[in-house]
Amino acid sequence: MATFLATKGIAVLTYDKRGAGESGGIYAGPEVGTNNIDPANLNLLALDASEATNTLLAHLPGKHGPIGMMGFSQAGWIIxxxxxxxxxxxxxxxxxxPLVSTLEQLRFQFYTQGNLRFWETHTEIEAREHMRNDPDKYQFEPTDPKDALSKLSIPGIWIYGGKDIQAPVGLSTEYLNELKAMGKPYTYQLFPELGHNTGFSASPEPVNFAVHWINTFAGQKKQK
Known part of the structure; x- marks a missing residue:
């Protein structure tokens, strides 16, 4: 991904999550739903991302385009x-x-159980009902991305697959529309036939769409 973005004229700093690959620190988890997505770990990963931004800025020339953050899945809370x-x-x-809280996402993920054909046998109404009423298997304070997003005024693009069985796309896009109605510069693009994987290995379309969005935004900033 980083190499592809570089070929499109976008400078990138990419790194392994702490405690993974060549990064130091301790990896939280690995069990999904334990301390992997509790508030302490998500805030720690957000601080890492912030420091990565500062590091990239330190290596860029004096004149450069706007700096942004790109990420997948868990990045919906971290970014x-x-x-x-x-x-x-x-x-x-x-x-x-996801634009739902961490606990809501876990309820959804435990409901789908990794079944790639989940949406062939279940409805959006059933999924939402389950997320509202299912008891939580883990006890920690939820992180709701809408709390941070309601305080931000920077543009954002969310890219979803219509057959996602890990992030509840229907609710997420509904919440994005509510934030847009409040004047927030957020938008999303749905690829109906894709699942949770919206990267290169699934299809080049989402990534190409993201690059076009970034270049359009950067061009607008440059004109100003």
Whole structure:
């Protein structure tokens, strides 16, 4: 992804999540739903993302385009938190990131049970009902991305697959529309035939769409 973005004229700093790959620190988890997405870990990862932004800025020439954050899945919670911590972040690009709280997402994910044909046998109404009423398997304070997003005024694009069984896309896009109605510069693009994976390995279309959005935004900023 980083190499592809670079070929499109977009400078990138990418790194392994703490405790993974070549990054130091301790990886939280690995069990989904434990301390992997509790508020302490998400805030820690948001601070990492903020510091990565500062590091990239330190390596760029004096004249450069706007700095943004791009991420997948869990980034739906991390990037908004990081953007509230670092005012140098001017835009967000989030692939398959939920706009529901961490506990709501877990209820949905446990309901779908990784069944790739889930949406062939279940309805949006059934999924929402389950998310409202299912007891939580883990006890920690939920992180709701709408809290951070309601405080931000930078543009953001969310990219979703219509057959996602990890992030509840119907609710997420509904919440985005509510934020847009409040005047927030957020938008989304839905690819109906894709699932949670909206990266290169699934289809080049979402990534190409994201690059076009970034270049359009950067061009507008340059004109100003």
């Amino acid at each position: 908004p938190l990081a953007a509230t911590k670092n005012k140098k972040v001017k835009f967000m690009v989030i692939f398959s990131g």
